[in-house]
Structures are given as structure tokens and as C-alpha cells.
Amino acid sequence: MQSFPVSDTLKRLPEQFFAKLVKKVQALSSEGHDVINLGQGNPDLPTPNHIVEELKTAADNPVYHKYSPFTGHNFLKEAVATFYKREYDVDIDPESEVAILFGAKTGLVEISQCLLNAGDTALLPDPGYPDYMSGIAMANANPVFMPLLEKNNFLPNYQQLNQAELEAAKLLFLNYPNNPTAGVANKEFFDETIEVAKQNEICVVHDFAYGAIGFDGKKPQSFMQSAGAKDIGVEMYTLSKTYNMAGWRVGFAVGNTSVIKSLNLIQDHLYVSLFGAVQQAAEKALLGDQTAVDELVATYESRRNVFVEKLQEIGWNVQAPRGTFFAWLPVPEGYTSEEFADLLLEKAHVVVAPGNGFGEAGEGFVRAGLLADEERLAEAAARIGKLGIFKTSY
Ligand SMILES: Cc1ncc(COP(=O)(O)O)c(C=O)c1O
Numbered sequence: 210m211q212s213f214p215v216s217d218t219l220k221r222l223p224e225q226f227f228a229k230l231v232k233k234v235q236a237l238s239s240e241g242h243d244v245i246n247l248g249q250g251n252p253d254l255p256t257p258n259h260i261v262e263e264l265k266t267a268a269d270n271p272v273y274h275k276y277s278p279f280t281g282h283n284f285l286k287e288a289v290a291t292f293y294k295r296e297y298d299v300d301i302d303p304e305s306e307v308a309i310l311f312g313a314k315t316g317l318v319e320i321s322q323c324l325l326n327a328g329d330t331a332l333l334p335d336p337g338y339p340d341y342m343s344g345i346a347m348a349n350a351n352p353v354f355m356p357l358l359e360k361n362n363f364l365p366n367y368q369q370l371n372q373a374e375l376e377a378a379k380l381l382f383l384n385y386p387n388n389p390t391a392g393v394a395n396k397e398f399f400d401e402t403i404e405v406a407k408q409n410e411i412c413v414v415h416d417f418a419y420g421a422i423g424f425d426g427k428k429p430q431s432f433m434q435s436a437g438a439k440d441i442g443v444e445m446y447t448l449s450k451t452y453n454m455a456g457w458r459v460g461f462a463v464g465n466t467s468v469i470k471s472l473n474l475i476q477d478h479l480y481v482s483l484f485g486a487v488q489q490a491a492e493k494a495l496l497g498d499q500t501a502v503d504e505l506v507a508t509y510e511s512r513r514n515v516f517v518e519k520l521q522e523i524g525w526n527v528q529a530p531r532g533t534f535f536a537w538l539p540v541p542e543g544y545t546s547e548e549f550a551d552l553l554l555e556k557a558h559v560v561v562a563p564g565n566g567f568g569e570a571g572e573g574f575v576r577a578g579l580l581a582d583e584e585r586l587a588e589a590a591a592r593i594g595k596l597g598i599f600k601t602s603y
Contacts, residue, residue: 245559248576312458312460314460333382389567457491515587545563
């Protein structure tokens with residue numbers, strides 16, 4: 210059979226770092242081992258029932274069996290505006306300041322196509338969610354990595370960036386609460402970001418995928434809550450994490466009208482909008498009873514408490530994450546991130562993601578997802594403890 214060579218665009222796509230890990234996990238599981246997989250970011254709990262029921266009812270509506278309007282149904286855009294007002298006291302114009310997305314991932318990749326030409330510069334976090342790089346690579350633009358260091362609370366330090374690169378940059382990706390570091394941002398940081406972005410005419414893309422998941426009673430800050438945010442950027446939100454709807458593929462971008470227009474334009478060419486019944490169920494999620502969201506956050510928080518406590522008990526000095534459903538754990542001396550992740554996999558049958566898979570500055574850490582119940586998380590900590598790597602004080 211003829212094998213067709215791929216385009217230069219596809220050749221530029223970054224390697225899927227975690228594919229190797231997935232293979233190793235599959236091999237161990239197929240040998241019958243009881244593997245505790247904390248290596249992925251796939252929410253483990255189901256979508257709240259009232260949202261699923263709304264989809265079932267909506268699926269019967271013949272209006273949705275036709276093509277949806279290209280940029281999505283107005284009712285969903287209006288629901289997004291109501292959601293932002295209710296949750297963040299931010300005014301969003303449903304017509305010009307909302308783009309409906311097939312999940313945040315789609316928008317995060319599309320935005321590079323929308324705003325970058327070949328050779329342009331984009332700033333992105335290191336470590337960071339790998340898909341920012343996918344879009345930048347497809348646009349044939351140049352990435353400049355902003356290290357997220359523990360000493361800076363995993364926030365980029367704009368003063369330390371090269372001035373010429375800052376001036377050249379057209380796009381800046383941020384993500385708080387942060388995957389993978391679990392760092393959180395406050396209003397002062399977003400205010401500073403807006404100032405830097407305005408000075409250098411950079412479009413800010415804030416990935417707010419974990420916007421609902423803040424612990425210890427602290428609600429994560431939206432970028433849109435800072436004055437001037439809409440002048441200089443957009444925020445991408447997803448229903449994947451807030452409502453356990455990762456498989457449904459629904460998200461949205463809000464903010465700067467010119468960017469929203471560009472996102473809608475590229476989507477006009479790539480797709481017709483989401484299945485109307487999914488849009489109706491998404492409206493229900495955003496506007497309906499939010500009890501399930503509070504319960505979900507409480508579940509992650511109590512998993513976090515158990516996991517961190519048990520890891521500290523075995524002598525692993527870890528920080529409690531303040532948001533997201535990830536823990537960013539320092540690798541003990543004498544191991545690289547990959548070596549340590551391999552050791553946990555092979556000897557404890559516990560899967561974590563090596564930090565260097567998220568970028569060079571992720572070296573020295575592994576990421577564990579709080580995506581198993583408390584018992585399994587405690588079991589994972591106990592198995593790691595049995596390896597005798599950490600010195601306990603007793
Ligand atoms: C930081 C971050 N952004 C975006 C996404 C993608 O979200 P969605 O399911 O809406 O595409 C994820 C998913 O893991 C993520 O961790």
C-alpha cells in the first residue's frame with residue numbers, strides 16, 4: 210500500500226512524551242499487576258446526573274438534528290455571560306465576547322493559528338500543558354519558555370525575561386490554577402501581566418481549565434477580574450473539569466472581541482458548531498444547580514489531605530497543592546524525574562508523570578493526579594513508603 214509522506218506542518222508537531230509511559234503502564238497491567246495510575250489528567254468521577262438527563266431530553270429535539278448555528282447557539286453564549294457574572298462579577302457580551310469551543314484544547318491550539326505567522330514569537334510556561342506548543346509548532350512560530358520556579362510560587366518572572374523576546378512576543382500563554390505545578394495566581398499577578406502585555410502588545414491567553422478547583426476556601430482568580438483584561442486577552446474555560454465532562458468536548462473563550470472574532474472565523478472553516486443537545490446540556494451545567502461542583506472540590510480537597518498526609522508520614526516532604534487535581538512532588542536526590550517515575554512504576558506499580566515531560570524546568574518533580582479514591586491514594590503512598598527511599602523521623 211502507498212505510504213503518503215506527511216506535511217511539514219505535521220512534522221513540526223512535538224513528540225508525544227507520555228506515549229512511552231502509557232505503553233509501560235499497559236504492559237504492567239496486562240501482566241496482571243494492580244497498577245495505581247496517577248499519571249493522567251482524566252477526571253475519574255461521572256458527570257452530574259441532571260446534566261446527563263438534560264442531554265437525553267435534548268437529544269430527542271429534532272431542531273438539534275440539523276446543523277447548529279456556526280458560532281454556537283445564542284442560549285449557550287448567554288449562559289456563559291450569566292456564569293461569568295455570577296461566578297466572577299465580570300460583564301461579558303454574549304454576542305461579541307464569547308466563542309464556543311470543542312473543549313479548551315481546541316481553542317488553545319487554534320489561537321496560535323489565529324494570531325501567529327511563521328517566525329513569530331510566543332511565550333509559554335515551562336513546565337506547561339503540552340498543547341500550547343502544538344499550536345505554536347503548527348503555526349511555525351518560535352516558542353520562548355518562561356520557567357515556573359518553586360521560589361516564585363510557580364509564576365513566571367517577567368523581569369527575568371529577555372527584553373528583546375518580550376518585545377517580539379505576540380502571544381503569551383498562562384494557566385492558573387496550574388497544570389502541572391498546582392500553583393495559583395492572585396489578582397496582583399494578573400494586573401502585572403496586563404501591564405507587561407500592554408507595554409509589549411502581546412495577546413494574553415489565560416487557560417482557566419481548573420478555574421473551579423481551589424482549596425482551603427479560596428476561589429481561583431479569573432484573569433477577566435483584572436481591569437483591562439479584555440483589552441489585551443482572552444480566557445479559555447472548559448466544562449471538562451468543573452462538571453466532569455471531559456468526554457463531551459465543550460468549552461468556551463471569553464474576552465477580547467478581535468480574538469473572539471478570529472476564533473469564530475477559524476472555526477467557521479474547520480467545523481460546524483457542537484451538537485445542539487450538548488450545547489443545551491452545557492447551558493444546564495452552567496446555569497443549573499452547582500451543588501455537585503462544591504462536592505467535587507470537597508472530594509479533591511479531602512483526597513489531597515489524605516495523600517499529602519500519607520506522603521509526609523512516609524518521610525516525603527511534599528507541599529499541599531492549593532488548586533487543580535494534581536500534586537507536584539519533588540524528586541528525591543539522586544534520581545532524575547524519569548528515573549524516579551520508572552522506579553515507582555516498576556517497584557511500587559504506582560504511575561506518576563515525570564515532570565520533564567512538561568518542559569525542562571519540570572525536571573526534579575513528578576506529577577500525581579488526585580484521580581483515585583482516598584483508599585487508593587493512601588495505598589499508593591504506602592507502597593512508595595515500602596521502597597524505603599525516604600527517611601522518616603521515627
Ligand atoms: C491545563 C489544561 N488546559 C486545557 C485542558 C484541556 O481541556 P479540554 O478538555 O477542555 O480540552 C487540560 C486538560 O487536561 C488542561 O490540563
